[in-house]
Amino acid sequence: MEKIYRVIAIGGAILFSVISTQSVMAQSEAVEAARYYYQGNGADIINHYKEYLKIPNVASDISNIRRNAQYLVDEFEKRGAKMELLELPDRKDVPPVVYGEITVPNAERTLVLYVHYDGQPVDPTNWSHNPWSPKLYSKSMEDGGKPIAFPQLNQQVDPEWRIYARSASDDKAPVPTLLATLDALEASDIALTSNIKFFFDGEEEAGSPHIRQYLERYKSKFKDGDLWVFLDGPKHQSGRPQVVFGVRGITGLEVTVYGPRRPLHSGHYGGWAPVAGQMMAELLSSMKKESGQVLIDGFYESTAPITEADREAFATLPDYNDQIRKDLGITWSEFDGQPLIERYMYPTLTIKGIKTGNVGKKARNVIPKKATASLGIRLAKGNNPEAMQELVEAHIREQGYHIVREDPSMATRLNNKKIAKVTREKGYRATRTSVDNPMAKQIVGAVADASDDEVILYPTYGGTLPLYHFTEILNQPLVIVPIANHDNNQHAPDENIRIGNIWYGIETYSSILTMK
C-alpha cells in the first residue's frame, strides 16, 4: 500500500481514481513473476542478448540491418506475436519497419510499443573492444570494472555487471527485456491486459528519413492504437523510474543585416557609416532581454498553459538547478532562476551565433559590411514552427527592416533604409501528451508499481526527437519509458547497459503489459 500513497502524492486525486487496490495487486503479481523469472534465467537472458548484439546495426549497412530485422521477426514469433516486415515499394535498400501484433482476448486497450533497432555509426578505433563483439564487465569501466566471462547456465548474475557493445542501451536493450517479459508472464501464466503492436524502427539514428512514408503507407495498422509507448533513452541520473510525456519542437532563422556594400576603413568612415554589428546588437536586444524574456509580440501566446498536473509533475523532479548552475560556473539563470523543467514548457529564442568582422588577432580597423546571427527556437506545445518564424519576421519589420531572401541588389539597397536577409530553417512542432491523460496515467501507475522509488514525471524533455511524425499522422498520445542507465555512453564509444537496468525493465514492462 505504501506505493499507492506515493503515486497519489505525485499524480493527485485523478490518479487515485485510476489505480484501484485491485489492479495494484495484479501488477504486483506480475512484477514478482518477472523478478522470479530473471533471477532463475538471468544467464540465459544475457547470453541470448549477446548473440543479438553481435549483429551490426548501422542503418546504412543494409544486409546486416536486415539480419537484425529478421532476428526480431524470429524471436517475437516464438512468443506468439504475428510479425511482418513493412517495406516501401521497390526500396529493399531501406531498413524495413518490423511490425508485430499480439492480440489479447478482452483487452482493455491497444498499446503500440516503439523501439529502434538500428544504432549510431561507430569508429571502432575509439572503442576498448570491437563494438560488435559484446564484452561483459564486472561493473562500469569508469568504476574499475574488469572483463569477465559471460555466465554459465544457472550461474548467478550480478546486476552491476555491464555489457559493452554498440546499441547495448540505445536501443537494443528493450528487445531482450520485452522477450524476457513475455517469457516471464507466460511462465507464471499471467495474461496480458492490452493488445500489443510493435513498431521497430530501422533508421532512427539516421534521422528516420522514411518514417513519414512508412506511417502514411501503413497507418491503418495503427488506427486502433490507444497509446504509443516509446521504449528508448536513459533514465534520470538519480536512477529513479521516469516517464516522459513529450519533447520540444525546433526551428530557427538566420538573419543578416547590411551596412555599406564593402568593408570600410574605420578611420576614413568611422562615426559616419552605418555599423552592421551595431544594427544587429540593437535588433537582437529588441527581441529579447538577457534576463530571458522574449519581447517579440505574441511569442508566448500560442503556448499551451502549464496545468496543475504539470506543476505536480515538476514536483516529482529533484531540484538540481543550483547544482547545475554551480557546475556550469554561473550564479544565475534566465527568468530569475525558474527551474529548467518549467522553462521547457515555453518556447525559447537562443542566439547560437553572431558573426561580423573579426575579433582577436584577426580584428582589423574596418567597418564590416554585414552582420549575421543564427537564432535557434525551441518550441513548446501549441507553437507552430512557421507561425513562430512569422512572428520573428514581423518583429524585424517593425524595427524598420525590409526583409529579403537573398543578398540585396544595389536597387534594393537604394530603395530601403535597413535590410535584413532572413533564412528560415525547417522545423517541427513539439509533441506532448498531457500529464493527466488517462491512458498515460495508467502507464505512470504501472511504472510506479514496479519500483520502490518515486516516479519522476517529465512533462517534456528539453531536447527534440521527431515524435511529431507519429502524433501528426496518427493523432494518438504517447509516453516515453526509459530503462537504460544514465551513464550508458549512448552515441559514444564503449556504449553499455547495466544488467540491473534490464531487470528493472523486465519488472516495469511486466507491470505495463498487465495493467488493468
Add this chain to the structure above:
Amino acid sequence: MEKIYRVIAIGGAILFSVISTQSVMAQSEAVEAARYYYQGNGADIINHYKEYLKIPNVASDISNIRRNAQYLVDEFEKRGAKMELLELPDRKDVPPVVYGEITVPNAERTLVLYVHYDGQPVDPTNWSHNPWSPKLYSKSMEDGGKPIAFPQLNQQVDPEWRIYARSASDDKAPVPTLLATLDALEASDIALTSNIKFFFDGEEEAGSPHIRQYLERYKSKFKDGDLWVFLDGPKHQSGRPQVVFGVRGITGLEVTVYGPRRPLHSGHYGGWAPVAGQMMAELLSSMKKESGQVLIDGFYESTAPITEADREAFATLPDYNDQIRKDLGITWSEFDGQPLIERYMYPTLTIKGIKTGNVGKKARNVIPKKATASLGIRLAKGNNPEAMQELVEAHIREQGYHIVREDPSMATRLNNKKIAKVTREKGYRATRTSVDNPMAKQIVGAVADASDDEVILYPTYGGTLPLYHFTEILNQPLVIVPIANHDNNQHAPDENIRIGNIWYGIETYSSILTMK
C-alpha cells in the same frame, strides 16, 4: 587679385589681415619662377628623379635604406643645406633620420619640413614592372597609358605622364620637388623667407618604431621650429589644393562576456542558461544607438568644440556625402546624415567584430560559452586614449559587469553574476592644429596663391598617423600639405606619380618657402 578674394572667402577676416597684397605679389613671382624653371628643366628633373627611385627603400633593407639617406645628404648639400645623419647610439641597423638646415638671414620663421624616405614593402610579382626600375607612361595605366622612354634633355614634358615605381608618390615625390624648388628660386635669385629644417624619416612605413627616441634625443635641434609642414599624402580627389590640419587618434578594446563554462545543448538548456550573445547584444546596445549616438557617460565631453573657423573649413570641401552613400549602397549615415568631415571632429565607437558560436553551415544547436566584441575608438582632439577606455569600462561596470583581465576562474565565476574580460589596445591621441592658427594660415595663403583652384581645408583626416609623437615631444603646430595625385596606388602595386603633380608641388613649395 582674384586669388586674394578667393582666399578671403575661405579663411575669413583673420586671414585677410595676414596676407597683404605685397606678400601675394612676392609669392606670385616665386610661383612664376617655379613654373619657368620646370618648363625649361622638366626632362632633367624627372631623369634625376628616376635615379633616386632606383634605390630600394624598404626600411628593413638597411644597406639600401642608408644609400637613400646618403642621396638626400648629397643632393641637399649641393643646394647649400647643412646635412647630417641623426643616429641612435650603436644602432647602425636602424634607418637614420636625415636632418638638414638652411639658415636664411632675417628669416620670418623656422619651418620644419617632414618627408619620409622609406617606402612600403613590395611583392614584385604583383607589379607590372620591377618596382625599383622606374617606368614612364604616357598617362595612367587605367586610362590606357603606354610605356614611353624617359625624355631627352630639353624634350617637352607632358604633365599627364606618370612615373611608375615604389615610393614615386609616397613619399619620395617631395624630394625632387624640393630640390627643383630650391634650384628654381636660386635661378631667379629669389630669397627664402624662412629658415628651413629638414626631417627625413627612414621608417615611417615600418610604423616609425624609433621616432620617439629620435625626437627625444635630438629635440634641441627643433626647439626653434615654428611650424612643421608634413610633405606627404595624396591631394583630394577633386584635384584641388589641400591643407590638412591634423589626424584622428585611435584606441580600442576587446570585450568578452561569459555564459556557462562549457557550450550547452540548446534543447537541454535553452530558455534557462544565460546566452552570452544576448548579453553582448544588450551591452553593445547600451553603449550606442545604431543611429550613431554613443550613450556612454562623458564620451563626448573631452572633445574640443567645433569653431566657426572649422565650419568655414568644412565649407571649402565639396559635399560628396550623397555620392559616397550611393556608391556604398546605403541611403543613410549616422547622425542623420551629418557630413563625414564634421563627424571626424568627434570620437567614434565602432564594432569591428563580434564572435559568438557559429553561423551558416557551422551553426550548431548549442548555447555558446562566451561572446567577444572588438571595439574600435577613433579619437578627436582633446580625447585621452586611456581616459576614453576608462569611460567604456565604467559603462560596462554600470551594466552590472565585474571586469577581469583574464578568463575568469571558477571562484571568480561563482562570486560574480556577470563577468566581462576587457583587453585594452594601445592608443594615441589625435593631433590637430587649429584652422585659425596664424602660422598655419600663412601656409594656407601660400598654397592658395600657387593655384587657381580654391584650397580645401581639412581640419582633420579621418585616419590616424603617429603625428602625436611630434606634437607631444615638441609642442609645435603642424600642417600636412599633400601634392600627389589621389590615384597614385599608394601602398599598392604600380604606385605612380603624375608629373603634373610634381609641377604643382614645385609651385606650391616655392610659394611656401617665399611667403612673407
